Amino acid sequence: MLWAFVATWYRVPGHYGYPGRNTYQAILTTNGLYSFVLFTYYQLEWADGRWGGYPQVGFNAGDQINYFTLDLSFSPDVIKIVNMSNIGVPGQYVFHTTGNISNVECETNGGFLSTPTRGSLYGGYELRLHGICFNETSYQVEIDGQLLTDCQLYAPLYIICIMPMVFGGTIQIRLFANNDSHPIAGTDFVTFVPEDNAEILLSNYAELTQLTEANNDNDEFTMRFRSNAITNKYLFQISVYDYAAQQDENNGTLYNPIKLHVELGLTNLNLSYIGNITIRYDSIIPTIGEPENRVHSLGITFDVVSAAQSTR
Known part of the structure; x- marks a missing residue:
């Protein structure tokens, strides 16, 4: 990430003394090549505007060309987006805004990858697997011969696992789909002893x-x-x-x-x-x-x- 702008609306009250509160956040960010918009809708308890209508949810550049409107906009059901998502996490939305605006999609050019690509051999940190589209119903992740049981699938974008304790050196991460015994993808991961302070x-x-x-x-x-x-x-x-x-x-x-x-x-x-x-x-x-x-x-x-x- 090269640059980010974060705006948070915290417990915004409704009109006419309505007791409900809305809390949500928008993040504009770029890595220098691509731009993204991230929305997090944490709490939505009211929707009707002072003008009597319901709001549009999404974003608009103001040029009548670059805009995106989420489903349920302009309706009383718009508050239900706190339970919806385009990345599998309730209330969270990510959009790719470089050129044509679209839902963020899995990238396949680089192949199966891990982030980070290296880490402590003692484990205990979050490992994100990505680079291919995860379209199957279930996956199994094997790291250095250990089959993990606590990974979370965020289809189709990525899988998050907790790195286990491993032996040092370059190890193999292998991916299996639907309990198949043959791996469908693999990548190397470099482990090391943490700096001693x-x-x-x-x-x-x-x-x-x-x-x-x-x-x-x-x-x-x-x-x-x-x-x-x-x-x-x-x-x-x-x-x-x-x-x-x-x-x-x-x-x-x-x-x-x-x-x-x-x-x-x-x-x-x-x-x-x-x-x-x-x-x-x-x-x-x-x-x-x-x-x-x-x-x-x-x-x-x-x-x-x-x-x-x-x-x-």
Whole structure:
């Protein structure tokens, strides 16, 4: 997006003291090549105008050429557009306004694509799949061999999924239609380990990054937090990611890789206030049924949840 103009009408009252309120928004935007208009109708409780008629819903350049009128305009049913859409999201409309005005349509020139095209191997972020027309009734998305169950289809434009935890490197995203066993499309996705800035938060950062089984005889490890502008101002969520594999004792080859996102309930934390946290290894790594030759690599992330509340 190169430029956008946003106008919001918030709880606009009706005429003649009518108690209803209307809330809606219009966005004009361009990426430098194409222009779009986005409408969001959040709440429409009245429609009749002071002149006694009902409004036109859409847009008009004023030249009697470039205009678009939505269905139900000029009728008392116009308030029902809060439950309608041209992109599958109630109350939302998107129009392509470069040249001839039309409903936004799926683009097929670039083929099956993902946005973003690269991201953290820990996952947890939104992934938008697009570039082809999604005209089937159902789709299945497979990422790095994992079949996802929480994707949402917004036919015919795109599919939104939550990126799962994966192994690093370039992985494959594959698309299946109507439970067919053969993929109809695929694209590559590059994963990476997020940039490490934990030394800003941890006073014993160097000690923790050098922990191995060989130099750590304890059953636990402790994270000690700094007191600074960041740890004071924000609340954090701490997540643990366990990458494990069995290691051949003869040549060191790793096999049977597994991965697990471990939730320890560590959220909404003021790191400066709590000072330190001790985590037992057995709360992350199972102690029963664990092969003796399995090795683990732990990744820990600190995500900002919100700004801390002032104590004044």
